[in-house]
Amino acid sequence: MGMGGAGALPRRRLSTAGGKGQGRVVPGFRLSLGITLFYAAIIICLPLATLILVGARLGPADYWAVVSSPRALASYRVTLGAAALATMFNTVYGFALAWVLVRYEFPGRRVLDAIVDLPFALPTAVAGVALTAIFAKNGWFGEPLGALGIKVAYTPIGIALAMAFTSLPFIVRTLQPVMEELDGEIEEAARTLGAGTVTIFFRVVLPILVPALLAGVSLAFARCLGEFGAVIFIAGNQPYSTEITALLAFIRIEEYDYPAAAAIATVMLGTAFVLLVVTNAVQALARRHELAP
Amino acid sequence: MSQASPPLAGAAGRGWSRPVVIGIVLLVTALVIGAPVAAVFVQALSQGVGYALDSLAQPDTRAAIWLSITVAIVVVPINTVFGIAAAWAIAKFRFPGRKLLLAIVELPFSVSPIVAGISYLFVYGGQGLFGPFLEAHDLKIMFALPGIILATTFVTAPFVARELIPLMQLQGNGDEEVAATLGAHGWQTFFRVTLPNIRWGLLYGVVLCNARVLGEFGAVSIVSGNIRGETNTLPLHVELLYHDYNAAGAFAAALVLTLVALLTLFVKTILERVTGSAGALHGS
Numbered sequence: 001m002g003m004g005g006a007g008a009l010p011r012r013r014l015s016t017a018g019g020k021g022q023g024r025v026v027p028g029f030r031l032s033l034g035i036t037l038f039y040a041a042i043i044i045c046l047p048l049a050t051l052i053l054v055g056a057r058l059g060p061a062d063y064w065a066v067v068s069s070p071r072a073l074a075s076y077r078v079t080l081g082a083a084a085l086a087t088m089f090n091t092v093y094g095f096a097l098a099w100v101l102v103r104y105e106f107p108g109r110r111v112l113d114a115i116v117d118l119p120f121a122l123p124t125a126v127a128g129v130a131l132t133a134i135f136a137k138n139g140w141f142g143e144p145l146g147a148l149g150i151k152v153a154y155t156p157i158g159i160a161l162a163m164a165f166t167s168l169p170f171i172v173r174t175l176q177p178v179m180e181e182l183d184g185e186i187e188e189a190a191r192t193l194g195a196g197t198v199t200i201f202f203r204v205v206l207p208i209l210v211p212a213l214l215a216g217v218s219l220a221f222a223r224c225l226g227e228f229g230a231v232i233f234i235a236g237n238q239p240y241s242t243e244i245t246a247l248l249a250f251i252r253i254e255e256y257d258y259p260a261a262a263a264i265a266t267v268m269l270g271t272a273f274v275l276l277v278v279t280n281a282v283q284a285l286a287r288r289h290e291l292a293p
Numbered sequence: 294m295s296q297a298s299p300p301l302a303g304a305a306g307r308g309w310s311r312p313v314v315i316g317i318v319l320l321v322t323a324l325v326i327g328a329p330v331a332a333v334f335v336q337a338l339s340q341g342v343g344y345a346l347d348s349l350a351q352p353d354t355r356a357a358i359w360l361s362i363t364v365a366i367v368v369v370p371i372n373t374v375f376g377i378a379a380a381w382a383i384a385k386f387r388f389p390g391r392k393l394l395l396a397i398v399e400l401p402f403s404v405s406p407i408v409a410g411i412s413y414l415f416v417y418g419g420q421g422l423f424g425p426f427l428e429a430h431d432l433k434i435m436f437a438l439p440g441i442i443l444a445t446t447f448v449t450a451p452f453v454a455r456e457l458i459p460l461m462q463l464q465g466n467g468d469e470e471v472a473a474t475l476g477a478h479g480w481q482t483f484f485r486v487t488l489p490n491i492r493w494g495l496l497y498g499v500v501l502c503n504a505r506v507l508g509e510f511g512a513v514s515i516v517s518g519n520i521r522g523e524t525n526t527l528p529l530h531v532e533l534l535y536h537d538y539n540a541a542g543a544f545a546a547a548l549v550l551t552l553v554a555l556l557t558l559f560v561k562t563i564l565e566r567v568t569g570s571a572g573a574l575h576g577s
Contacts, residue, residue, distance in 0.1 A: 026469045027479035029386050035378035040397050043375075043447055047412035048404070050422050054415045093321055100318045104311060112319070114562045118326055120501075121554040121561075123508025125528040126547040129535050130329035133336055133544075140328065165325060197310075226405030229510035229528070233535070246407040246511065253411060253515060258420060265411045272403045 048269065055266035058259050066263040075245040076267075082156050082231075082244070083224035086163035090220055094171030095213065101172070102179040116172050119165050124229025127165055132234045135161070154236030159244060162231045163224040170223060174216030175209060178286070182208055211286030218282060222275040226268065333551045336544035348534075348542035349549065356522040357530035358549065363438070364526060365506045368445050372502050376453025377495070381487075383454075384461035385469070395458070401450045410515025413444050436518030441526065444512040449505045456498030457491055464490055493568045497561065504557040508550060 055063065066072065100106075101113050119127065135142045135152040142153060152158045182205065190200045228246040236242035245268060252261035337345050348354060379398050383391060401409065415421045417434040427434060434440045468490065472482040488495075510528045517524040525533060527546055534543035 025473045026385050026466050027473065027482060028381055029388075031479075032378040032381035033386070033388070035375065036382050036394065036398070039375045039378075039450075040394065043443070043450060044397055044400055047409070047416050047447065048400075050415045051408070051412040093318075093325075096314060096318050097322065100315055104315055106315055108319075110562075112322065114558050115322065115326055117558055117561065118330065118554065121504045121508075121557045122330070123510060123528045123531075123547075123550045123554070125510045125531050126333060126508070126550050126554075127329060129531060129543060129547055130332045130336075133332050133540075134328055140332065141324075165329070168325070222403060226403075226408070228405065228407050228514075233532075246405055249407055249411060250515065253414065258415070261411055262415065265408045268405050268408050272405065272408070276400075276403045 051262060051265055051269065054259070054262040058263055062259070063263050066260045067267050071239050071243075072245070072248060072264060072267075074240040075243050075248045078156060078159065078242060079225055079244045079246075082159040082163055083221055085157075085160040086167060086224050087217055087221045089160070089164050090168050090171050091213070091217055094168055094216065094220075095175060095209075097168075098172045098175040098179055102176060116169055119167075120169050124166055124227065125233070128162060128230040128233030131158075131162055131165060131230070135234065153234050154242060156242060158234040158236070159231050159242065162234050163227050166227050166230050167220040167223040170220040171213070171216035174219065175212050178209060178212040211282060215279060215282045215286055218275055218279040222272060222279070225271060225275070330551060330555075333544055333547050336540060337548035339544075340541045344541060345545040345548065348539075348545045351542070353522045353525070354530060354534075354542070354546055357525045357527045357546070360438070360441075360523075360525065361507050361527040364441055364445055365503055367442050368449060368506050369499060369503050371446055372449055373453050373495070373499055375450065376455075376457055376498060376502075379454040380457035380461050384458050385466055398454050399451045401447050402455075406444075406448050406509065406511030406513075407515065409447050410444050410512035413440065413447070413512070413516055417443070435516055436520070436524060438524070440516040441513050441524065444516045445506050445509050448509050448512050449502050452502035452505060453495065453498035456494050456501070460491055460494040461487075493564055497564045497568075500557055500560050500564070504554060507553055 058066070097112075097116065101109065101116075132139075132153055134140050135145070135158060137143070137146055137153070139153070145152060150157075152161060186204055186208075187200050190204045195203070226246065228244075228250070231244055232247055235244060235247070237247055245264060249261050249264040249268065252258075252264060349358075379394075382388075383395050383398070414435060417423055417427065417440060419428065419435070421435075423434075434443070468486050469482050472486045477485070508528055509526070510532075513526055514529060514532075517526065517529060519525055519529060519533065521533065527550060531543050531546045531550070534540075534546060537543075
């Protein structure tokens with residue numbers, strides 16, 4: 001974090017002043033901070049604060065009635081369940097993908113590395129219609145899966161699939177830099193001491209990667225909970241069975257039931273805050289591990 | 294990623310496991326990421342290239358494309374200026390509340406686009422905080438272009454700042470201090486010293502921001518009002534055509550967005566090669 005580096009020569013107090021303007025050589029503190037604070041207040045804080053205010057104005061009894069209604073509870077179950085399934089899939093697949101990118105040289109590695117970011121670059125609505133086309137009854141994968149009796153589109157599995165698609169890069173991109181730092185020496189040492197490949201992986205490699213993996217997992221999970229565009233096309237959107245929480249909030253807006261929409265949206269916002277705190281804690285832990293090799 | 298360092302010959306890199314692991318990963322990637330993209334191309338061109346071009350030339354689709362471009366032209370510069378300002382303040386100075394400000398700047402990444410859209414509705418909507426004031430002055434923000442711009446600005450706010458903050462911290466203040474000592478004033482220092490130093494990182498953030506602006510769906514679907522040919526952005530238009538059972542038209546519009554996404558990845562890869570930076574999309 002320290003930007004001291006070359007600038008922290010002991011000649012003067014450089015660019016560390018809190019706004020008194022003395023001893024600051026780098027210009028533009030007031031202007032840049034002014035723009036940032038103005039923007040943060042108007043664009044970021046005002047809307048979220050208003051949402052919380054509208055939710056709070058509901059009163060505890062009404063608020064509780066909305067957020068604990070059977071339909072809302074069912075939507076939490078659907079969302080959390082699908083997000084958990086998607087994150088589990090991405091934990092295994094994302095780990096393997098990052099591992100292959102860092103450890104192996106093979107034709108197409110660069111292309112594969114670029115493709116990992118596609119779910120970030122592709123609009124979620126496009127991902128949604130494309131996945132639905134593939135997994136619909138007569139789609140490329142939907143038809144053979146249907147013959148096996150597996151339905152994906154318009155089921156919770158479809159929701160999980162859409163979530164997995166959009167959140168994959170979080171796990172890969174969080175693991176990749178840590179894997180790159182992990183040189184083969186520790187593994188060689190373990191091998192010299194007589195450990196087998198499986199032992200080395202589970203007792204040596206995995207423990208080093210766990211903090212980064214957890215950070216990626218919590219980022220991906222948070223993204224799954226908030227996903228909307230990719231999910232609504234493939235979800236079927238039936239109340240109580242395939243309706244995610246974001247869609248329920250959307251429907252309440254369409255019905256002009258603004259208080260209910262506000263209450264549900266605050267539940268989503270609160271969950272996002274909690275996951276943000278968890279992610280930061282895990283990342284701080286990961287950083288501490290990096291410092292003590 | 295770091296193309297300089299060859300992949301490590303680690304313990305797991307020997308014997309049969311290597312080709313099997315690579316094969317499985319490539320297969321799953323082809324199924325999970327490759328197939329949806331291929332499906333967009335196949336579906337869009339299923340009735341021929343002419344049909345796809347015709348459906349893109351429909352007035353409503355053209356209007357949606359223009360609206361999306363308009364939103365990008367407004368939002369990307371706003372978030373670029375904000376990103377530079379935020380990175381300058383946060384990376385080059387120490388002040389009380391700096392970490393809190395950093396957290397606030399990154400907050401939109403953690404908030405569901407639906408929550409963002411609903412929040413904006415409560416500020417600028419008819420029954421919202423400024424609703425009566427806006428109505429009295431005959432100003433329309435919700436279900437119109439300004440609302441779409443505001444909600445998109447929120448969702449894409451952190452992109453430029455998040456690329457620049459680590460970069461500026463890494464570079465330190467040395468160059469700017471030298472410039473100032475030699476008598477350069479603020480803007481000279483910025484345009485002749487800082488900007489050349491951060492240009493690739495800045496471009497990277499701008500490209501990612503642009504892709505996300507063009508693709509934003511959830512927040513915009515709350516604030517746009519979905520008026521055909523007027524407040525429908527291209528992703529919303531994909532949904533509209535899709536639910537109209539005009540699959541070929543929907544996928545033709547989706548193909549335009551897919552091509553933008555592929556172009557974004559291409560530019561991003563080139564930029565990574567130029568800067569030799571690691572490939573984390575959010576330069577962690």
